[in-house]
Amino acid sequence: MIPFENDVLDRRRKRAACVFGDDPPIVLFGAGKPVQIPGGQDQTYPFIPYPEYYWLTGSRRWGGVLVYDPQDGWRHFIRPVSQTERLWEGGTETVEGEDVAGLQCWLDQRPGRPVAVIGAAVDNVESDLQLAAALQASLDGIRRRKDAAEVALIERAAAATAAGHASARDAIRPGISERRIRIELEAAMFRHGADGVAFDTIVGAGTHAAVLHFEPGARIVEPDDLVLIDAGASIAGYAADVTRTYPAGDRFTPRQQAVYDLVLAAQLEAISTCRKGVEWHEVHRAAAGVIARGLRDLGILRGKTDDLLESGAISLFLPHGVGHMVGLGVRDVGGLAAGREVSVYCGIRMRVDLPMEEGFLMTVEPGVYFVPALLDDAKRRERFSGMVDWDALEPWRPVGGVRIEDNVLITAGEPRILTSEIPK
Numbered sequence: 001m002i003p004f005e006n007d008v009l010d011r012r013r014k015r016a017a018c019v020f021g022d023d024p025p026i027v028l029f030g031a032g033k034p035v036q037i038p039g040g041q042d043q044t045y046p047f048i049p050y051p052e053y054y055w056l057t058g059s060r061r062w063g064g065v066l067v068y069d070p071q072d073g074w075r076h077f078i079r080p081v082s083q084t085e086r087l088w089e090g091g092t093e094t095v096e097g098e099d100v101a102g103l104q105c106w107l108d109q110r111p112g113r114p115v116a117v118i119g120a121a122v123d124n125v126e127s128d129l130q131l132a133a134a135l136q137a138s139l140d141g142i143r144r145r146k147d148a149a150e151v152a153l154i155e156r157a158a159a160a161t162a163a164g165h166a167s168a169r170d171a172i173r174p175g176i177s178e179r180r181i182r183i184e185l186e187a188a189m190f191r192h193g194a195d196g197v198a199f200d201t202i203v204g205a206g207t208h209a210a211v212l213h214f215e216p217g218a219r220i221v222e223p224d225d226l227v228l229i230d231a232g233a234s235i236a237g238y239a240a241d242v243t244r245t246y247p248a249g250d251r252f253t254p255r256q257q258a259v260y261d262l263v264l265a266a267q268l269e270a271i272s273t274c275r276k277g278v279e280w281h282e283v284h285r286a287a288a289g290v291i292a293r294g295l296r297d298l299g300i301l302r303g304k305t306d307d308l309l310e311s312g313a314i315s316l317f318l319p320h321g322v323g324h325m326v327g328l329g330v331r332d333v334g335g336l337a338a339g340r341e342v343s344v345y346c347g348i349r350m351r352v353d354l355p356m357e358e359g360f361l362m363t364v365e366p367g368v369y370f371v372p373a374l375l376d377d378a379k380r381r382e383r384f385s386g387m388v389d390w391d392a393l394e395p396w397r398p399v400g401g402v403r404i405e406d407n408v409l410i411t412a413g414e415p416r417i418l419t420s421e422i423p424k
Contacts, residue, residue, distance in 0.1 A: 002058035002095065003236040008149045012056055012142075013074050019138040020068070025131050026113055029053040029066040030120030050119030051328050052139055054237060059095045065103055065122055069110065077103045137338070144325065144333045145359030151409065153238035154327060154361065155418055156193055158407060160233035161240040162422045164189035168203075168231075169423075172246050174223040178203040178216035181227065189233040198232035198239030198330045209245070209400035210369045212320060221248045226256050228403055232330060239330045241363050242419050243405035256399050259368050262294035263402045264424065266366040270322055274362065274408050274415040280352050281345040284322040287366035288314050288346040295368070299392045312347025313387040316374050321350050323363035326407055332361070356410045361418070365405030370397045 020027065031053045034044035047062045057066050063079030078097035104124060107115070116135050117127035146154070167188035168181050182201045189197065203216035209228035221227060230243040245260060247253075252260055270287040292308040295301040295317060301308055308314050325332045334352045336342065342349055356362075374380060375397070381390065404424055409416040 003153065004058040004149050008147065009056065009058055012147070013068075015142050016056065016139055017068065017070070019142055020070070020135055021138075024068075024070050024116075024135065025128060026070075026107075026110060026115045027068040027135060028115065028117045028122050028125060028127075029056060029068075030117060030122045031057075031059070031062055031064040032120035033062050048237070048329075051143070051332070052136075053119045055143060055328060057095070060237065061095060063100060064095070064097065065100060067103070067106070075106070077106075140333050140335060143328075144354075145357060146327055146361050146409070147359070150238060150327055151361075151418075153235055154240060154407070157198070157233045157235045157238055157240040158242075158418045159421070160189045160192040160194040160235065161231065161242050161419065163192035164194075164231055164233060165229065165242060165244055165422050168229055169244075169246055172221065172227050172248060174221055174225075174248050176221050178205050178208070178219050178221070178227075181221075181229065182216045182231075185229065185231055189231075192233075194233035194235060196234040198234040198241055202228070202230035202243075204228045204400070205248070207370075207398065207400040209402070210371045211401075212369070223249055224253055226252060226260075226400060226402065228401060230403065230405065237328055239326055239328075239332075240407055240419060241326045241330050241365075241405065242407065242422055243365055243367075243403045244422060244424055245402045245404060255396055256402070258298060259396070259399050259402045260404075262291060262298075263366055263368050263404050265294065266290035267364055267404045267406070270364050270366060271406070271408055271415055271417065274356060274364065274410055276356055276358050276410055276412060278356050280322075280354050280356060280362070281343070281350055283356075283362075283364070284345055284348070284350065285309065287322045287364075288318055291318055291366065291368055298396075299389060300396065301387060302389060303387050308387060309346045311384070311387065312344070313384045315347030316380065316384065316388065317368050317370070318346070318366060319348070319369065319371065319374060320367070321348055321352065323365050323405070323408075324352055325361060326363050327361050358410055358412050360410040362408050362410065363405055364408050365403055367401060367403030369401035369403075370399055371401070372397075 031049040034047045037043045065077045076097035077100040116132040164185040168185040171184040204214035205221045205227050206225040208214045225248040228245045232241040266287040273283045273286045292314045325334045336353045406419045
């Protein structure tokens with residue numbers, strides 16, 4: 001079933017044609033093909049179409065190619081449903097379009113013209129890589145701004161995610177395993193409308209919470225553990241991405257509470273900074289500044305806030321960017337503004353370095369972690385010897401890590417939190 005109305009797709013195609021300029025080449029958008037599971041004979045991994053193709057067609061079926069000829073407009077070539085598919089899969093998605101077998105003939109009727117391929121490679125078609133890169137950048141620019149149809153799907157995913165977190169929160173108790181928490185969370189998301197998970201659910205108890213992408217295992221939650229959960233539902237390819245950190249019992253220990261309060265303050269400060277025109281690295285700096293001051297107040301860091309940020313000392317405890325774009329997939333578009341190269345801010349290489357625009361949907365997910373691989377690294381200990389009180393740090397290691405994450409839509413005014421219904 002196509003999740004978007006035809007008028008939504010028409011508007012997207014008009015926007016794309018507009019940013020492609022006055023004299024664009026023929027543009028082909030390939031959906032892609034399934035990837036075979038090694039040793040699986042005829043089994044394949046679940047197919048995910050290239051996002052540009054899906055965004056412009058609403059089709060998640062493999063093998064299709066959408067074409068744009070500035071002299072002739074848009075045409076969609078699709079792979080017809082086969083008898084084998086009907087036998088083994090039953091009802092399959094049907095999409096309006098021409099048989100993809102006719103694509104080569106269509107191209108042969110346009111000899112000598114430049115062609116750019118975006119998304120999956122198309123058989124027997126040579127793409128002008130320079131033109132394709134320029135068109136890709138233009139398309140990324142409009143895809144970053146979510147339209148109303150996309151926001152509606154993400155809101156549904158957020159609602160299913162809220163149900164999952166509520167179920168997980170109720171399940172957390174001493175004696176339960178990380179894996180069982182994951183099961184309860186994902187089951188609730190599916191019961192509330194999810195058709196997939198946005199990414200592999202993260203559940204880390206105690207010191208496991210210091211592993212940024214920890215895969216839940218058989219570890220049993222202990223009475224004084226905290227439990228970090230990073231999870232999101234997916235609906236029609238659109239994702240939510242939410243992290244919450246919970247106590248195993250009725251309340252956090254004093255040290256856990258101190259770290260939690262600090263991360264929450266950093267997140268609220270970062271969210272308040274999410275305004276149209278603000279650079280994303282300034283949002284990161286806002287969160288990092290709160291964390292640096294807080295760790296200094298706790299006696300872990302020493303020195304001026306600016307020095308802790310500029311030196312990268314804060315990255316010992318905040319070792320990732322404050323967030324990323326989310327929407328069509330858990331990591332949607334992102335990237336750098338035109339002419340920029342990857343830069344380091346507060347000791348972190350930022351994967352998003354853009355001024356915020358209305359319609360951007362960002363995760364805001366600061367954290368504080370006590371990661372042995374960072375804290376016990378000899379070079380880091382020497383480099384930051386004057387900025388970290390290593391003795392004072394020791395009692396905080398069992399906390400593991402705390403992260404709090406919401407999905408924030410940039411508007412013309414106040415930022416809108418799409419995941420505000422999930423308590424924190």
